[in-house]
Amino acid sequence: MSVSSPPAPSARLTARERRTRFWQMVQLMPIMAILVLLFGGALVLAILQSLGFAPWFGVNTFPDFSYFGALWGSSTFWASLGLTLYYATVSTVLALILGILLALALVKTFPSKTFYKYLYKLPLMIPYTVGIALAVLMLSNGGMLSRLAAFFGMIDDPSQFPQILKTHYGWGIIAVYVWKQTPFITLAVYAVLLGIGRETEEAAAILGASRRTIFFRVTLPQILPGVVSSTLICFAFNVGAFEAPFILGGGFPDTLPVVAWRYFNDADYTLQLQGMATVVSIGLVAGVILFGYLAAYRRYERRMGRN
Amino acid sequence: MTKVQLNAVRKQFGAFVAIENIDLDIESGELVALLGPSGCGKTTTLRMIAGLERPSAGAILFDGKDVSEQPVQDRNVGMVFQRYALFPHMTVEKNVTFGLSVRGTPREEIGARLEEILDVVQLTQFRHRFPAQLSGGQMQRVAIARTLITKPSVLMMDEPLANLDTKLRGEMRRFIRDLQQRFGITTIFVTHDQVEAMELADRVAVIFNGHLAQYDAPAKLYQQPASLDVADFMGASNIVPGRMKSDDLVETAIGEIRVAPRAGFETGKDVQVMLRGEAVDLLTDPPAQGGVAGRVVARDFFGASVNYSVDCGTHQITVSEQARRLVDVGTSVRLNIDPERVWLL
Numbered sequence: 060m061s062v063s064s065p066p067a068p069s070a071r072l073t074a075r076e077r078r079t080r081f082w083q084m085v086q087l088m089p090i091m092a093i094l095v096l097l098f099g100g101a102l103v104l105a106i107l108q109s110l111g112f113a114p115w116f117g118v119n120t121f122p123d124f125s126y127f128g129a130l131w132g133s134s135t136f137w138a139s140l141g142l143t144l145y146y147a148t149v150s151t152v153l154a155l156i157l158g159i160l161l162a163l164a165l166v167k168t169f170p171s172k173t174f175y176k177y178l179y180k181l182p183l184m185i186p187y188t189v190g191i192a193l194a195v196l197m198l199s200n201g202g203m204l205s206r207l208a209a210f211f212g213m214i215d216d217p218s219q220f221p222q223i224l225k226t227h228y229g230w231g232i233i234a235v236y237v238w239k240q241t242p243f244i245t246l247a248v249y250a251v252l253l254g255i256g257r258e259t260e261e262a263a264a265i266l267g268a269s270r271r272t273i274f275f276r277v278t279l280p281q282i283l284p285g286v287v288s289s290t291l292i293c294f295a296f297n298v299g300a301f302e303a304p305f306i307l308g309g310g311f312p313d314t315l316p317v318v319a320w321r322y323f324n325d326a327d328y329t330l331q332l333q334g335m336a337t338v339v340s341i342g343l344v345a346g347v348i349l350f351g352y353l354a355a356y357r358r359y360e361r362r363m364g365r366n
Numbered sequence: 367m368t369k370v371q372l373n374a375v376r377k378q379f380g381a382f383v384a385i386e387n388i389d390l391d392i393e394s395g396e397l398v399a400l401l402g403p404s405g406c407g408k409t410t411t412l413r414m415i416a417g418l419e420r421p422s423a424g425a426i427l428f429d430g431k432d433v434s435e436q437p438v439q440d441r442n443v444g445m446v447f448q449r450y451a452l453f454p455h456m457t458v459e460k461n462v463t464f465g466l467s468v469r470g471t472p473r474e475e476i477g478a479r480l481e482e483i484l485d486v487v488q489l490t491q492f493r494h495r496f497p498a499q500l501s502g503g504q505m506q507r508v509a510i511a512r513t514l515i516t517k518p519s520v521l522m523m524d525e526p527l528a529n530l531d532t533k534l535r536g537e538m539r540r541f542i543r544d545l546q547q548r549f550g551i552t553t554i555f556v557t558h559d560q561v562e563a564m565e566l567a568d569r570v571a572v573i574f575n576g577h578l579a580q581y582d583a584p585a586k587l588y589q590q591p592a593s594l595d596v597a598d599f600m601g602a603s604n605i606v607p608g609r610m611k612s613d614d615l616v617e618t619a620i621g622e623i624r625v626a627p628r629a630g631f632e633t634g635k636d637v638q639v640m641l642r643g644e645a646v647d648l649l650t651d652p653p654a655q656g657g658v659a660g661r662v663v664a665r666d667f668f669g670a671s672v673n674y675s676v677d678c679g680t681h682q683i684t685v686s687e688q689a690r691r692l693v694d695v696g697t698s699v700r701l702n703i704d705p706e707r708v709w710l711l
Contacts, residue, residue: 258451261418264438265445266465276464280455294548363455364496 069206102342116328126336136337138312140344146229146304146314147297150236151290157237157291158244159282163274165245166252183242190235191306197224198231224307231307236297244289251285253280280363287356291349298345315341367394368428368519368552370415375424377410378479386411386576387424392569394429396545397553399567401560403599407576408556412522415554417441428519441520444513448506448525452497458484458508459493465516479515485513488547503534510542514549521546521554527562532556539565560600564588572596589642590709597640597711603684604641605711610634614705620678621658624705631710638711643686646706648674648694649700657700658683676701 107113111123130136142184161179165172189254191209197203205220214220224231263277292327304314322334368393385407392398413419415426417438426434433441433526452461462483466476484490487507492642497505506526507567514523526542527535543566546553557563563570564584572579572587580592591597597605608618613627616639631637649657660683664675672689675682676699683701693699 170606258447258449259437259453262445262447262451262512263453263464265416265418265441265443266468266512267439267442268464268468269439270466278455278467280453293692364457 062084072253075233105339106334108332109339111332113301113332118329118332126333129227130336130340139318140313142227142312143298143314146232147294150233151294154237154240154293155243155286156289159248162252165249179242181246182239187239187302190239191303192275194231194235194307225309227309230309235303240293247285247289248282251282255281291352295345295349299341367549369394370552371427373425375414375421376424377414380508384576388578390571390581392420392552392554394552395550397566397568399563400554400556400573401563401570402573403558406573409524411526412554412556416443416445416522421490442518444516444518444521444525446509446513446526448528450509452505452508453684454497457494458489458494461508462511462515465512483511484513502530503538506538507604517624521551521553525557572599581644594638594711602640602641606639606681608639609636619680623703623708625708625710626705628710640709640711641683641703642707643684645704646685647702648685648687648693649702650697657702659700662693662695662697662699
């Protein structure tokens with residue numbers, strides 16, 4: 060009599076695991092296709108072009124670092140980089156401060172809270188270009204604020220109003236970014252605040268901590284995940300954003316995205332390679348900063364016992 | 367040690383009245399439970415004493431001094447939250463010393479008091495762990511240590527045993543009681559569990575719908591509840607309506623029950639008769655008369671004790687006794703009731 064032995068359970072499990080993995084891969088296909096083909100492909104092409112590979116323009120000097128050399132060797136590039144980082148950092152920090160304050164206010168109970176909870180999200184639904192148009196309408200020398208100042212006799216003529224737009228201080232750019240991104244950061248921090256509840260803050264107050272101590276020693280460390288993720292997204296956007304600095308910026312030297320756009324828009328097609336080197340440089344700078352930011356955060360998290 | 371008094375304290379949230387004119391005197395060094403069902407206002411009362419809520423009216427006094435308007439930071443109270451509210455980003459050590467460090471206590475003193483309190487709550491070996499790396503009981507001990515290290519004048523606990531399993535609850539109950547007696551600290555805790563309240567507290571304040579229903583020692587609360595609601599909440603199962611036939615005899619649907627005479631319960635008055643299950647003797651070899659006749663219709667065996675449901679005609683009476691014997695279902699019995707153990711409502 061022959062006895063057939065049942066298949067080994069471990070082998071059956073492996074087969075099942077393989078099937079599960081296959082289905083996981085199938086489910087991941089749409090997003091992987093976008094990431095690998097569109098984003099990855101574009102990234103590879105950009106790097107190749109920035110290194111002199113553009114046979115469709117009749118240029119193929121790959122590998123050629125002269126585009127980067129020319130870019131990084133010019134003092135204008137560093138001025139542009141400084142302006143780009145200045146606008147991105149100041150806007151992100153201001154939006155973060157306002158976002159945290161707003162989120163802390165929203166967790167409290169006050170009359171008409173539901174209305175304010177809808178109101179603060181309004182800029183999220185309005186496009187950047189509308190925000191830019193609003194900045195022009197409000198802040199320019201012929202804008203609402205200057206006319207109001209003239210109307211109330213603070214200045215003789217709207218043209219005397221201090222110039223806010225089209226300067227390298229970038230108040231207009233910063234205003235638009237802050238206006239648009241404060242609600243985004245508020246949303247992220249508010250969600251985290253709701254998750255952690257009020258009890259740890261109350262426990263700290265009972266133990267004798269002042270409001271300031273409670274915020275810095277109890278609340279802030281707990282909302283850090285929301286702070287980091289939202290500022291990461293805002294900063295990355297601000298470094299690469301084009302419209303606001305293009306319309307509201309102070310002109311030469313421009314921010315790096317505007318510099319890249321000028322290269323791409325030039326009648327001389329071959330300058331597109333210089334533009335690609337600019338784009339890759341933006342990517343590199345943003346990547347290094349964001350990686351450093353995340354690494355520092357992870358280090359802090361490990362120190363706090365969160366792995 | 368601090369005496370706590372609530373004088374006509376009222377708390378309103380918008381149109382909703384959470385607490386309605388509560389008067390409560392908590393003696394120095396006393397352990398008091400605020401007992402009641404969910405939403406009755408007991409946690410609100412605790413939060414007002416702590417300073418986390420401001421009373422809409424009335425006064426809260428610590429040793430005769432009105433602290434109703436005093437900020438929470440200045441009250442020197444301690445609170446152990448139901449979910450412990452430990453700071454998740456701090457180690458046990460940092461959690462415990464937080465209160466002292468924000469009060470500017472010198473470093474050497476913090477170190478010495480930390481060692482002392484970690485020893486008391488037996489957490490010395492866990493001092494470098496984070497809350498997420500601790501069990502429920504350990505987290506609660508950290509929360510208690512974090513509070514006790516500041517030497518609060520009043521200790522408050524919100525449902526201190528609610529998140530613990532049965533075995534841990536027993537351990538923590540003894541631990542809390544020992545600590546309270548050792549430090550002699552006035553302690554107020556909130557619970558919805560009447561057994562927990564009776565086991566831990568010197569006195570229990572029963573709160574229903576924002577009103578103080580009764581404030582008494584556990585034994586009195588259990589045996590002599592002030593109202594039907596309190597009796598029901600304290601687990602009284604045998605409540606039978608009746609009428610006073612004389613000052614020591616009540617006529618009920620299950621028969622005549624002899625009671626101890628009590629002022630206010632004159633002949634002809636309609637009353638509710640409360641019989642505690644363990645105060646009723648179950649006689650299987652019944653005398654011809656006396657007591658209440660019935661038949662055992664159900665038996666619930668709990669190991670050390672046993673409960674019988676005895677059908678006495680219109681009502682079923684629950685009798686509880688130690689499981690030294692087991693009476694079979696269907697047995698005819700007589701219930702003998704000590705008049706001193708009958709409570710009239």
